Amino acid sequence: MEFKKLDEIQKRILMEVADLHTVPEGAFNIRSDGQLAGRASSANIEIVSKEDGSGIDIHIKPGTKNESVHIPVVLSKSGLHDVVYNDFYVGEDCDVIIVAGCGISNCGGMDSEHDGIHRFYVGKNAKVRYVEKHYGEGDGTGKRILNPVTEVYMEEGSHVEMEMVQIKGVDSTDRSTVAKVAAGASLIVKERLMTHGEQTAASGYYVDLNGDGSSADIVSRSVARDKSYQKLDLRINGNAACSGHTECDSIIMDEGRILAVPQLEANCTDSALIHEAAIGKIAGDQLIKLMTLGLTEKEAEEQIVNGFLK
Amino acid sequence: MLELKNIRFDVLEGHEEIGIIRDVSFTIPDNKFVVVTGPNGGGKSTLARLIAGIEKPTAGNILLDGEDITDKSITDRARMGISYAMQQPVRFKGIQVLDLLRLAAGKRVSVSDACQYLSRVGLCAKDYIHREVNASLSGGELKRIEIATVLARGTKLSVFDEPEAGIDLWSFQNLIQVFEQMRDSIKDSSILIISHQERILEIADEIIVVADGMIERQGSRDEILPSLIGTTSAVGVCVPLGGKPAQVPPIPVDQNGNPVPKNKLQGGEA
Numbered sequence: 001m002e003f004k005k006l007d008e009i010q011k012r013i014l015m016e017v018a019d020l021h022t023v024p025e026g027a028f029n030i031r032s033d034g035q036l037a038g039r040a041s042s043a044n045i046e047i048v049s050k051e052d053g054s055g056i057d058i059h060i061k062p063g064t065k066n067e068s069v070h071i072p073v074v075l076s077k078s079g080l081h082d083v084v085y086n087d088f089y090v091g092e093d094c095d096v097i098i099v100a101g102c103g104i105s106n107c108g109g110m111d112s113e114h115d116g117i118h119r120f121y122v123g124k125n126a127k128v129r130y131v132e133k134h135y136g137e138g139d140g141t142g143k144r145i146l147n148p149v150t151e152v153y154m155e156e157g158s159h160v161e162m163e164m165v166q167i168k169g170v171d172s173t174d175r176s177t178v179a180k181v182a183a184g185a186s187l188i189v190k191e192r193l194m195t196h197g198e199q200t201a202a203s204g205y206y207v208d209l210n211g212d213g214s215s216a217d218i219v220s221r222s223v224a225r226d227k228s229y230q231k232l233d234l235r236i237n238g239n240a241a242c243s244g245h246t247e248c249d250s251i252i253m254d255e256g257r258i259l260a261v262p263q264l265e266a267n268c269t270d271s272a273l274i275h276e277a278a279i280g281k282i283a284g285d286q287l288i289k290l291m292t293l294g295l296t297e298k299e300a301e302e303q304i305v306n307g308f309l310k
Numbered sequence: 311m312l313e314l315k316n317i318r319f320d321v322l323e324g325h326e327e328i329g330i331i332r333d334v335s336f337t338i339p340d341n342k343f344v345v346v347t348g349p350n351g352g353g354k355s356t357l358a359r360l361i362a363g364i365e366k367p368t369a370g371n372i373l374l375d376g377e378d379i380t381d382k383s384i385t386d387r388a389r390m391g392i393s394y395a396m397q398q399p400v401r402f403k404g405i406q407v408l409d410l411l412r413l414a415a416g417k418r419v420s421v422s423d424a425c426q427y428l429s430r431v432g433l434c435a436k437d438y439i440h441r442e443v444n445a446s447l448s449g450g451e452l453k454r455i456e457i458a459t460v461l462a463r464g465t466k467l468s469v470f471d472e473p474e475a476g477i478d479l480w481s482f483q484n485l486i487q488v489f490e491q492m493r494d495s496i497k498d499s500s501i502l503i504i505s506h507q508e509r510i511l512e513i514a515d516e517i518i519v520v521a522d523g524m525i526e527r528q529g530s531r532d533e534i535l536p537s538l539i540g541t542t543s544a545v546g547v548c549v550p551l552g553g554k555p556a557q558v559p560p561i562p563v564d565q566n567g568n569p570v571p572k573n574k575l576q577g578g579e580a
Contacts, residue, residue: 221403249403285400292362293414293459294388303413307404 010074016135017101018072028070055085062091070099078108083115092123101133104144113145125157136169143171152179161188174202183211191220195228204233209242219247224256235263238271248277312338317370332523345514347543353523354504358471362394363387393463397471399456414459427458432484449476470503508544
């Protein structure tokens, strides 16, 4: 079955952000230009609109295994400012994949903006894999703006793995991710960010490790090209016998600029916290090696950046 | 066939020009396995970099099959058939061994073909093919992968800069076989290896001894090798990465030839 209400541009964006060619299996909610474009609940996953119309609630029954939820958002109108609240209630012992993502195609002269506020309430011993892709396109002068907020509340023994990817076309982004991690729970974040042109991106993580045996591993890899600017703010607070690691690994090219602000706060003597941050241009030897394999300098650069962001 | 004609390479140190390579000419004919040896700091690695196009000579010409490639870029030379294995291979975050072998081969080689290149350099292919070429690999593993990329290219000239550097003796014994095989299947190609290793020198057709930026001697293995045995140009054990064999400092002696205790030495020597 094809998407009926979406035009070609919207379909292409959907493919970029959610790898969707057709209606996904399982539960989904597709939002297009501020309107609902399709929804399905499954036996275990129920999607309902909030009463005030500000977004959706996704309820995943305890014990739900190997199911997925897709909630992509597509914006193809210029001048639209879309704000949406999506709350996920993940029951105990679940094992699910949640795919979100937003694509903007702005060919007009006015700014288009989508601010998605995602809150995750993850039950005991539940496992969640969350994939979020952001993408922008269009040659209008209007800006493509995405300001996502992600909040994660993790109960004992739960495990959340987040992949956040923004590789192309978003003019301005200010992303904020907050997590509160209970005993024995673990959070893994892999962020991939690339900015080009005159883009600016800010990405902040604020993680509280509140329970004994909790852990967080936040790894951000980013590339700033042209005249773009990035600010990466990674903070972990160790409030118990926990272990936390943040890594900020960045490549700057052209006139790109990056500010990395790793922060650790240990509030418990048994917390073990580590941060790593490195910013630099592509190493000359890396380019030379690939050029000795027959690649041009430009091709070598592409390979190195692609690998780095993979 | 590769020809170097009157190659000079100078660098500026302060206001002084230092000659790293001082008028070097030689030819690597087709179907030949040539080893360049000589003391450290003599300019051997610079020669390899000049051939690969990483450095440009101050004077002189480099010809590949009669065509002057002196002004060609690294990429052009690679495409014309020159491969180069670095002494200290580079690491890449996110790029897998398979990706690198595919880039080297210039086509989408199958996983099993890629595995064969790894097996040839003594790596258990299935353990490595999807590994990232990053800091998790040891220096020795990285060297083998570097050599595998040259095998995957299969070009008419392969240049190896100290393949033994950074590899322990035990592993190097197996790696010798790789070069012996290359020697046996050299058909229509040639190999230039920079090495101090006696075992490598033993399979050379020709040996060139480079010292102080110049060719000190060159000739067939039988002519040159006997005079090198026992010197740092032909060592029987492996050397650490960077190619410097362990050196024992001379024991200080007095006028009568008796050893001088450390606390009796004059300024700076202790």
